[in-house]
Amino acid sequence: MNxxxxxxxxxxxxIRDYGMYIALFVIILTFSIMTDGLFMxxxxxxxxxxxxxxxAVLAVGMTLVIVIRHIDLSVGYAAGFLGAxxxxxxxxxxxxxxxxxxxxxxxxxxxxxxxxxxxxKIGIPSFVATLAGMLIFRGALLQVTEKxxxxxxxxxxxxxIGNGYIPSLLQVSGLHLxxxxxxxxxxxxxxxxxxxxRKNKIKYEFEVVSxxxxxxxxxxxxxxxxxxxxxxxxxxxxxxxVIIMLLVVILYHFLTTKTVLGRHIYAVGSNPEAAxxxxxxxxxITYIVFGSMGMLAALSGILFTARLQSATTTxxxxxxxxxxxxxxxGGVSSAGGVGKVTGAIIGAIVMASLTNGMNLLxxxxxxxxxxxxxxxxxxxxxxxxxxxxx
Numbered sequence: 001m002n003x004x005x006x007x008x009x010x011x012x013x014x015i016r017d018y019g020m021y022i023a024l025f026v027i028i029l030t031f032s033i034m035t036d037g038l039f040m041x042x043x044x045x046x047x048x049x050x051x052x053x054x055x056a057v058l059a060v061g062m063t064l065v066i067v068i069r070h071i072d073l074s075v076g077y078a079a080g081f082l083g084a085x086x087x088x089x090x091x092x093x094x095x096x097x098x099x100x101x102x103x104x105x106x107x108x109x110x111x112x113x114x115x116x117x118x119x120x121k122i123g124i125p126s127f128v129a130t131l132a133g134m135l136i137f138r139g140a141l142l143q144v145t146e147k148x149x150x151x152x153x154x155x156x157x158x159x160x161i162g163n164g165y166i167p168s169l170l171q172v173s174g175l176h177l178x179x180x181x182x183x184x185x186x187x188x189x190x191x192x193x194x195x196x197x198r199k200n201k202i203k204y205e206f207e208v209v210s211x212x213x214x215x216x217x218x219x220x221x222x223x224x225x226x227x228x229x230x231x232x233x234x235x236x237x238x239x240x241x242v243i244i245m246l247l248v249v250i251l252y253h254f255l256t257t258k259t260v261l262g263r264h265i266y267a268v269g270s271n272p273e274a275a276x277x278x279x280x281x282x283x284x285i286t287y288i289v290f291g292s293m294g295m296l297a298a299l300s301g302i303l304f305t306a307r308l309q310s311a312t313t314t315x316x317x318x319x320x321x322x323x324x325x326x327x328x329x330g331g332v333s334s335a336g337g338v339g340k341v342t343g344a345i346i347g348a349i350v351m352a353s354l355t356n357g358m359n360l361l362x363x364x365x366x367x368x369x370x371x372x373x374x375x376x377x378x379x380x381x382x383x384x385x386x387x388x389x390x
Contacts, residue, residue, distance in 0.1 A: 019382065020331055020346045027350060031357035039357055042235035045228070050162075052352035053241035054079070054303040058323035059330065059344040060252050061296035064289050066327055067269040069336035070119060070126035072290065073320050074133030075297040078111055080316025081141040083301030087151040087311035088144060090158055097158045104298045112294020113287055120286035134320070142313055151311040162306030165236040166243060175230070179237030183229025186246075187222045194218060241303055245345070248296070252341040265289060270337030325372070326351050329379045351375070 031039040038044060058075055065072050086104045089095040095103070111133075118129040145151060153159060168176035194217070201208050208214070232238055256262035268275045268285045276282050300319065305311050330347025332339030354375065358368050 048356045053245045054300040055322045056348035057300045059326035059348045060341045061293035062323040063327045063339045063344040073130040076316040076319030077137035078297045079301035081137045082298045083305030084311035108294040108298025112291040116287040116290030120283040145313045159309045175233040176237035179233040325376045
């Protein structure tokens, strides 16, 4: 009973961190019941994660932009435009896929840095600067696709990024062996990182949860990873989209929690003036965050274009709003200084789960937009209310 009370207290005191997981669990449970288990089928979960991939990547970058008290409205059409440039390089210029991808990522960084210069150096509000960028990239996308309307990509290697799966190596009782090994590695990595964090906190005399709660958390999260791995391994295994998404999360989680740069990003978001007086280069941090956002927009464009196996005139439409919604649902604060990249991924999966579940139930598109808008409004209200209690 004491363990239950401690868990209840832990959740209530850290509701911002755990709220999104509770919401995701409720959504999954609800749609699983309403669709007679179809929602949790291997094929559907695989498609859901793949469809969330390009938005999840954007949401990671958007989280950091919002953390430093800015916004980037240009990322949607920037992703669409850069995806179209990738298609042109592959189909018309004959550039290798292994050269095309780094070129597009570098272009993305340059786009992001341009936004950073407009915001940090010239002093244009990020909303206005990136709104201008959105319009420019919308026009640029129409310009490069106006002759054909759609640029079909025949490169199997590039298309595999959005539609392919990691090799199975061997089938074990109908399950993909390599996917199982990836899941086991993920569980071991998670357990190691949790033990390492707990050890460091104890070393520096920080408060930690009891051993019972700690073990319960390890078992619960490990069981979720194992279950998702088992579901995906029963279909085609982990897709390359999911692997890329996981690598982005791991890299940015390490960057934001284990490095000086990460601490500076949150310090700037919490109080830019205090950060400046403390000797931090606020402009440099702004350049880095917007440059990172541009690179992730390029990666999102690559994932989306590879998934469609083509570049279209409508690519990138509303991507920026989906990314912002995912970031807020994932727990980022509108006041800046608060937000986790892991939360952004959960937020993206929550929004994708809502869309996927409503599609399975045959809910009309008009109601879908209203429900998603209500969820976003609820997330912001939740953010405001939890900040008032502090």
